[in-house]
Amino acid sequence: MDFAHLALARDPHDRLGLHRTDEAWIDGRWADPGSRVLVVSGTRVRPRDGALEWLPTAEAPDGVRVLLGDRGDATWWAVIVDGALAKEEPEAWFPLRGLLPFLSGDQADKAPLVFHALGLAEWHWATRHCPRCGGHLMPRAAGHELVCEQCGKPQFPRTDPAVIMLIAAGEPGSDDERCLLGRGSQWPEGRFSTLAGFCEPGETLEDAVRREVAEETGVVVGEVTYFGNQPWPLPSSLMLGFFGRAVTEEIRLDDDDVDEARWFTRAQMREEAEAGTLVLPGGVSISRSLIEHWYGGPLPGSW
Structure with missing residues (x-):
């Protein structure tokens, strides 16, 4: 694809x-x-x-x-x-x-x-002030570095790693295989996407996938495989895409960030996307790529 x-x-x-x-x-x-x-x-x-x-x-x-x-x-x-x-x-x-x-x-x-x-x-x-002494920062290195005029400590641009994942359950490739999508608390009815979250200090990317899915939906994830990545400076993220296999399927919503989570078979996804009752992320998002790769082709509609 x-x-x-x-x-x-x-x-x-x-x-x-x-x-x-x-x-x-x-x-x-x-x-x-x-x-x-x-x-x-x-x-x-x-x-x-x-x-x-x-x-x-x-x-x-x-x-x-x-x-x-x-x-x-x-x-x-x-x-x-x-x-x-x-x-x-x-x-x-x-x-x-x-x-x-x-x-x-x-x-x-x-x-x-x-x-x-x-x-x-x-x-x-x-980044307005030096985090060590509060001094004024001046740009150098053609805008890619800030240095404190008071203590001399340099600051460099940061990128925050974030995992974004499509979790699947059931026999891979079967009609019964299904994927897990969630609806954010600020989103309108019908808008769903893959789950995502930030990697914490001292955590592997795979463990971040498992932790975020468990925190947001209560679903336990086992195998995790890498898909790809996308720079996403909104404001400073690198989105790292993964596929995961669910060990459990019961959904429990304890996280305020997710209002609704559902399992979708491919048939359900296609039917609801065509009807407009399921609205998926736009094509420029790696989330859309994860969904359509799992689905096996393009789907109608987007945010």
């Missing part, structure tokens, strides 16, 4: 990490007429005419200059300015989740650049 979530990580750019502290090289590439820059106001971006706007660097406002890297014949950048621009026109500036529709089709190749830019912007927004 051609999984839609992989489009958001296809054709990665060369991040040029060895050049981030070379100021002369940075200035030369910034001055190149072929370089392009994405303006980020706080953590938001303004699309124009149905697409994201990549400006010549000569037209970029002042702000934190972030080197994203080389792709094709151009060097790509982001400039992070304060959130005032987005506050002046809130309906015109979108957070990353709102930008996902602009990262499909012929714009999908820019997704790794946008994820890089917005991930760093979220980190700059959330």
Whole structure:
């Protein structure tokens, strides 16, 4: 199968990490007429005419200059300015989740650049003071490092590992095989997805799968196998996809994050998706890829 979530990580750019502290090289590439820059106001971006706007660097406002890297014949950048621009026109500036529709089709190749830019912007927004002494932080290394002016301690961008899993029960491949989906407490009726949660310190990814499923649904999971991963900077996650086999099937909802959980056979999933009573995640999510891989093909409808 051609999984839609992989489009958001296809054709990665060369991040040029060895050049981030070379100021002369940075200035030369910034001055190149072929370089392009994405303006980020706080953590938001303004699309124009149905697409994201990549400006010549000569037209970029002042702000934190972030080197994203080389792709094709151009060097790509982001400039992070304060959130005032987005506050002046809130309906015109979108957070990353709102930008996902602009990262499909012929714009999908820019997704790794946008994820890089917005991930760093979220980190700059959330990391205002030194966690050791409370001092002021200054950017360096082309926006990929913050250093405390008071104690000198550097800070680096963080990525939080999160597991996302499709749990199955019954004979694999049989008509009776079923998978477990849950509905979040803030979601409307009929909207279901795979279960997910963050990995805790000192925990393996496989054990995080078992713990999260048990906490959210009471279902005990045995075998866990890796499927794939997806950068998901909303604001700073790496989604690690797994399949798991259930040891028990009784559902017990003790977690406030999950309002409803159900087992679905393939026939039930298809019937309810066609009727619109089951609404599954969009194609750009690894959750959709997990579901359709288990189902064996594409399904109708999405968030």
